Amino acid sequence: MGKLITMLFLLLYLGIHGTLRSQDQDISKMHNPAKEIIVDGLSRPWSMAFLSEEEVLLSEKDGDLLFINIHTKEKRPIKGFPQDRFDTLLYVKENFKPLTFPASLPDSTKVTFNAGILEVVLDPDFKNNRQVYMSYVARGEGGTTTKVIRAELRNDSLTQIRPLFVATPFSEGLFHYGGGITFGPDGKLYITVGERVFNELDEPALPVAQDVTDRRGKIYRLNPDGSIPDDNPDFGPDAVPGIYALGIRAAQGITLQPNTGKIWFSEHGTRQGDEINILRPGNNYGWPVVTSGGYRSSEYQPPTIEGVEFANPVWYWLQTVAPTGLCFYTGNEFPSWKNNLIVPGLSRGSLWRVRVEGETVKSMEELFVDDRERSRKAVMSPKGKLYILTEDLENRTNGKIVRIKPE
Amino acid sequence: MGKLITMLFLLLYLGIHGTLRSQDQDISKMHNPAKEIIVDGLSRPWSMAFLSEEEVLLSEKDGDLLFINIHTKEKRPIKGFPQDRFDTLLYVKENFKPLTFPASLPDSTKVTFNAGILEVVLDPDFKNNRQVYMSYVARGEGGTTTKVIRAELRNDSLTQIRPLFVATPFSEGLFHYGGGITFGPDGKLYITVGERVFNELDEPALPVAQDVTDRRGKIYRLNPDGSIPDDNPDFGPDAVPGIYALGIRAAQGITLQPNTGKIWFSEHGTRQGDEINILRPGNNYGWPVVTSGGYRSSEYQPPTIEGVEFANPVWYWLQTVAPTGLCFYTGNEFPSWKNNLIVPGLSRGSLWRVRVEGETVKSMEELFVDDRERSRKAVMSPKGKLYILTEDLENRTNGKIVRIKPE
Numbered sequence: 001m002g003k004l005i006t007m008l009f010l011l012l013y014l015g016i017h018g019t020l021r022s023q024d025q026d027i028s029k030m031h032n033p034a035k036e037i038i039v040d041g042l043s044r045p046w047s048m049a050f051l052s053e054e055e056v057l058l059s060e061k062d063g064d065l066l067f068i069n070i071h072t073k074e075k076r077p078i079k080g081f082p083q084d085r086f087d088t089l090l091y092v093k094e095n096f097k098p099l100t101f102p103a104s105l106p107d108s109t110k111v112t113f114n115a116g117i118l119e120v121v122l123d124p125d126f127k128n129n130r131q132v133y134m135s136y137v138a139r140g141e142g143g144t145t146t147k148v149i150r151a152e153l154r155n156d157s158l159t160q161i162r163p164l165f166v167a168t169p170f171s172e173g174l175f176h177y178g179g180g181i182t183f184g185p186d187g188k189l190y191i192t193v194g195e196r197v198f199n200e201l202d203e204p205a206l207p208v209a210q211d212v213t214d215r216r217g218k219i220y221r222l223n224p225d226g227s228i229p230d231d232n233p234d235f236g237p238d239a240v241p242g243i244y245a246l247g248i249r250a251a252q253g254i255t256l257q258p259n260t261g262k263i264w265f266s267e268h269g270t271r272q273g274d275e276i277n278i279l280r281p282g283n284n285y286g287w288p289v290v291t292s293g294g295y296r297s298s299e300y301q302p303p304t305i306e307g308v309e310f311a312n313p314v315w316y317w318l319q320t321v322a323p324t325g326l327c328f329y330t331g332n333e334f335p336s337w338k339n340n341l342i343v344p345g346l347s348r349g350s351l352w353r354v355r356v357e358g359e360t361v362k363s364m365e366e367l368f369v370d371d372r373e374r375s376r377k378a379v380m381s382p383k384g385k386l387y388i389l390t391e392d393l394e395n396r397t398n399g400k401i402v403r404i405k406p407e
Numbered sequence: 408m409g410k411l412i413t414m415l416f417l418l419l420y421l422g423i424h425g426t427l428r429s430q431d432q433d434i435s436k437m438h439n440p441a442k443e444i445i446v447d448g449l450s451r452p453w454s455m456a457f458l459s460e461e462e463v464l465l466s467e468k469d470g471d472l473l474f475i476n477i478h479t480k481e482k483r484p485i486k487g488f489p490q491d492r493f494d495t496l497l498y499v500k501e502n503f504k505p506l507t508f509p510a511s512l513p514d515s516t517k518v519t520f521n522a523g524i525l526e527v528v529l530d531p532d533f534k535n536n537r538q539v540y541m542s543y544v545a546r547g548e549g550g551t552t553t554k555v556i557r558a559e560l561r562n563d564s565l566t567q568i569r570p571l572f573v574a575t576p577f578s579e580g581l582f583h584y585g586g587g588i589t590f591g592p593d594g595k596l597y598i599t600v601g602e603r604v605f606n607e608l609d610e611p612a613l614p615v616a617q618d619v620t621d622r623r624g625k626i627y628r629l630n631p632d633g634s635i636p637d638d639n640p641d642f643g644p645d646a647v648p649g650i651y652a653l654g655i656r657a658a659q660g661i662t663l664q665p666n667t668g669k670i671w672f673s674e675h676g677t678r679q680g681d682e683i684n685i686l687r688p689g690n691n692y693g694w695p696v697v698t699s700g701g702y703r704s705s706e707y708q709p710p711t712i713e714g715v716e717f718a719n720p721v722w723y724w725l726q727t728v729a730p731t732g733l734c735f736y737t738g739n740e741f742p743s744w745k746n747n748l749i750v751p752g753l754s755r756g757s758l759w760r761v762r763v764e765g766e767t768v769k770s771m772e773e774l775f776v777d778d779r780e781r782s783r784k785a786v787m788s789p790k791g792k793l794y795i796l797t798e799d800l801e802n803r804t805n806g807k808i809v810r811i812k813p814e
Contacts (some may be wrong), residue, residue: 318726360777362777363772365772366770367770369768369770
């Protein structure tokens with residue numbers, strides 16, 4: 001009898017509320033994102049540049065620079081990529097290790113696999129000059145480092161390749177290259193270079209990222225031809241050319257905020273300490289002297305550096321996110337996302353929508369928490385559609401171009 | 408010269424994009440939440456029930472049951488609250504300790520201050536029967552416990568007070584009372600009771616929350632008069648009356664999902680392990696045998712309990728949130744929030760918007776990350792306005808009713 005009454009109550013209740021329900025859901029669905037797989041089977045996609053609304057250049061970290069038509073799905077490699085590139089596949093091949101990355105390899109080995117082709121960015125005047133800017137991990141004497149080139153794209157080939165920047169010295173270990181590139185509102189190239197130190201106990205007395213005579217652990221500002229702008233900040237006579245900011249650990253994502261002309265970048269911490277920062281000339285972002293997270297070794301005591309003001313991040317997470325290729329949402333499909341920052345994360349596979357007002361983060365939304373993929377890059381198409389590059393969470397295979405659209 | 412060119416580029420850039428900017432912001436502001444302080448100076452507000460769109464009953468944990476007109480700001484205490492109530496102020500007074508909570512008190516003392524008046528809920532037929540349901544911390548022989556009463560509200564007084572439930576035994580320590588109450592779609596009362604164990608090393612062999620002969624650490628289902636529904640799940644002949652689910656550590660928030668009739672509740676973990684769960688008859692939520700977080704002591708080894716299936720949470724955080732009085736957003740002011748779960752958090756001061764589809768969390772947004780307050784309760788007004796109850800993050804003073812509205 002009790003059960004019967006309960007059921008009648010429930011039916012009555014659902015009856016009253018059921019009519020409202022479908023209408024409510026229609027309204028809210030306009031704001032809910034869904035994924036559409038555009039292309040899959042890619043080899044760890046890192047970056048993507050739109051040649052048109054349907055044609056892209058896509059860099060596979062463990063693969064090729066590709067031309068892809070995301071409408072017809074036509075895909076072909078771009079020929080002529082420099083032979084000094086180095087990546088995980090080459091590493092495994094040369095070391096006669098089976099390619100079972102990452103599950104069966106020890107942790108110390110896993111983390112080294114950051115090498116490969118990284119960023120691909122078009123010249124603002126690409127239509128006329130066909131110039132493409134790319135970063136990748138190059139091999140040289142003593143190891144590898146981050147290298148930036150530009151080339152003309154003609155008939156599916158890179159031609160007239162010109163090295164713009166090599167973050168010497170070449171060093172051991174395949175981690176923390178940075179490699180993010182964006183054009184500023186001033187027509188200059190902004191480039192992130194990681195510090196290439198895995199354990200802080202291996203830092204020299206003056207840590208790499210704090211040492212202006214060392215190219216690693218910095219952000220650079222170059223003219224598109226690789227020359228140094230004459231209005232770069234002054235780091236003294238011993239500084240390597242082109243430094244724009246220092247104290248960088250492993251920044252990958254760097255992007256222009258369209259409505260302000262500011263440049264924002266993401267930064268990987270060691271233990272937590274994943275950050276979002278705003279780039280300013282001459283800034284010191286503190287690594288490893290100060291961090292919003294912890295160090296790999298609890299024994300590490302960072303040195304004190306006198307008379308330096310360290311820039312605070314705009315945001316840091318309390319959990320590990322491994323934020324990467326961020327971009328600002330400039331589309332109209334999600335009206336409430338306008339001018340929000342979209343931040344993909346590698347760790348656990350995450351995608352964040354960050355509402356910013358001025359330089360303040362107002363709210364943080366983690367999207368697709370029920371459908372996690374390692375997310376490397378968020379890119380807006382010319383017409384304002386949002387795409388992300390992902391790979392499977394567990395085995396890092398099956399790289400994809402995914403469109404994020406309203407349900 | 409370089410600087411001049413840079414400035415011209417920047418001006419040109421901002422000129423082109425500036426015209427778009429104000430229009431973009433108008434669109435997005437329709438979706439951005441802002442806080443409006445409605446009433447402040449409250450003493451740790453815990454719950455609020457709407458008598459009308461403008462009149463509320465509000466429970467102060469360290470204060471009174473209050474009548475407040477949120478339009479005129481008129482405020483007056485409701486007379487007749489039972490004298491067996493116990494709270495922090497009484498504790499401090501009786502122990503001759505200065506009331507400098509919490510900064511100057513040791514950690515072990517701080518965490519004990521959960522006592523006071525907790526939930527206040529109106530009868531669905533309040534207009535006719537004037538019945539109010541309240542939970543509070545009552546003093547008895549051997550300590551304190553969670554008590555639920557109902558009373559008639561007449562002329563600003565509680566009359567005909569009737570105890571519905573006392574979570575005996577009374578025990579030491581002023582923590583983990585639970586105290587959440589909601590009406591189900593079946594017209595029954597659902598009540599959360601915490602397990603009252605601060606350190607898991609103090610658990611008996613059969614942990615409190617797993618022991619059906621102990622009233623603590625359970626969720627109850629009662630008729631509004633306190634009697635036991637005859638269709639409650641059967642936990643055996645030794646079980647205390649009224650148990651609906653077990654394995655509860657410190658659940659405070661419990662709420663009805665209007666469009667499904669399901670009941671959702673929040674749960675505090677010890678070290679992380681903060682959860683959102685869906686209530687089902689007979690479920691065992693696992694504490695302390697299984698948890699999505701850690702234990703207070705790393706030495707604690709939970710017992711194995713054979714033949715029991717533990718219910719998984721719908722969501723758990725990787726950071727400490729201390730989620731409390733959640734509710735579903737049923738308003739129209741934020742179209743994209745429709746049917747989302749709003750979850751206030753005490754730790755660090757947080758407020759979460761959780762988009763759910765069925766029983767799956769699709770996305771998690773942390774709101775007001777630049778304006779943190781300890782948030783205890785989210786409540787929808789009859790006409791669909793969202794209010795939260797807060798207190799200052801640092802010293803837990805200046806309790807407020809805050810309205811969340813579009814910018």
